[in-house]
Amino acid sequence: MTYHSKLKCEFVDELFEAILLLENTEECYRFFEDICTIKEIQAMAQRLKVAKLLRQNKTYHEIEEKTGASTATISRINRFLQYGADGYNLILDRLEEKHQKGEGK
16 A cells, blocks of 8 residues: 655655665765754654654653653644554564564663
8 A cells, every 4th residue: 555645746755765775874974964954853853762652651751751852742743643654563563573572772
């Protein structure tokens, strides 16, 4: 099944193709540091952490304390976890699987 997003266009396709060519964490750091601001990278990392904590059934207060995310951000991510394109769940499932195999942190 192919997912068709509202943001789908040639430029975004090329961006995602480029990201898929990155081979390791070091390459990700190098590419994302060039293409994004530090704040943008930190915001994406924070959102992923919030999603992970929500799936662990942490409270909004616990998540806010741990990540510094606002309750509005936490609520928005929770909505995406429940009703979004399933992107958070897809990647969090894969990260969990990788970590269970002892391949990650």
